[in-house]
Amino acid sequence: MDPKEHLCVRFVPLFNHLKIEDQRRINSLVHRTTYQKGETVFSPKDEPQLVIVARGSLKVYQLSVNGKEQLLRIVEPGSYEGENFLFGVENQHLFAEALEETRVCALKQDDFQGLLLDYPQLSLKFLTINAQKNTQMQEQTQFLTMEKVEERLAAYLLDLYKASQHKQVKIPMKLKELAAFLGTTPETVSRKLKYLQELGLIRRNKKEIEILDLAALESL
DNA sequence: ACATTAAGCTGTA
DNA sequence: TACAGCTTAATGT
Numbered sequence A: 001m002d003p004k005e006h007l008c009v010r011f012v013p014l015f016n017h018l019k020i021e022d023q024r025r026i027n028s029l030v031h032r033t034t035y036q037k038g039e040t041v042f043s044p045k046d047e048p049q050l051v052i053v054a055r056g057s058l059k060v061y062q063l064s065v066n067g068k069e070q071l072l073r074i075v076e077p078g079s080y081e082g083e084n085f086l087f088g089v090e091n092q093h094l095f096a097e098a099l100e101e102t103r104v105c106a107l108k109q110d111d112f113q114g115l116l117l118d119y120p121q122l123s124l125k126f127l128t129i130n131a132q133k134n135t136q137m138q139e140q141t142q143f144l145t146m147e148k149v150e151e152r153l154a155a156y157l158l159d160l161y162k163a164s165q166h167k168q169v170k171i172p173m174k175l176k177e178l179a180a181f182l183g184t185t186p187e188t189v190s191r192k193l194k195y196l197q198e199l200g201l202i203r204r205n206k207k208e209i210e211i212l213d214l215a216a217l218e219s220l
Numbered sequence B: 001a002c003a004t005t006a007a008g009c010t011g012t013a
Numbered sequence C: 001t002a003c004a005g006c007t008t009a010a011t012g013t
Helices: A003-011 A020-029 A083-087 A109-118 A120-145 A149-164 A175-182 A186-198 A214-218
Strands: A031-035 A040-042 A049-055 A058-063 A069-075 A095-098 A102-108 A168-170 A202-205 A208-211
Touching: A003 A020, A003 A049, A003 A102, A020 A102, A020 A109, A040 A049, A049 A083, A069 A120, A083 A109, A102 A109, A109 A120, A120 A149, A120 A175, A149 A168, A149 A175, A149 A186, A149 A208, A149 A214, A175 A186, A186 A202
Parallel strands: none
Antiparallel strands: A031 A102, A040 A095, A049 A102, A058 A069, A058 A095, A168 A208, A202 A208
């Protein structure tokens, strides 16, 4: 088999626990596409499908009332988007766009439902991953309930710290995207990072952040 | 307190 | 040198 053909199925958490012959069957159902930076991967009213990221990254967003895009999440390699559309939830608002050159594999609604019926292990794995995704989403909406931008930014930096267990963390996206993520503007993110540094809570070099005062950040 | 606008700075192709 | 990403300052809500 062409090694490229393995990309999605072999190394993605959703599938990589299955036996080789089962992976092979899934592989035959998958549609591979490479998107360039800025290209739309799906939009409302598209055919329902599960989109799995093999390489690169996607942003998933919706449009607010005034037409501004509101970034909901970044989909990294190994994760997927569109699972809700596969069970009759119509996509009315969600868009996905490639942030860089991105390889995705797509599974049609009928094909994926057939797989879930045939592979109980896959169904369980799918539920587990979705439960984790839900938790993450709750944590993110929690950001937006905080009143002040520096609170949201501090909470975000603390999340990076918790994820890495390291006082040196690196912001993994463009500040423009972080701003959308936190519900503010790039300018304000820039100012607030400077503000936190002036308070001595962090030290910063570009996107490398060293957390100096964990307790003070948490108290915000 | 934050957004918007515009201008300037820096690294990179 | 042209461009993207970021920062800074002025001004508006």
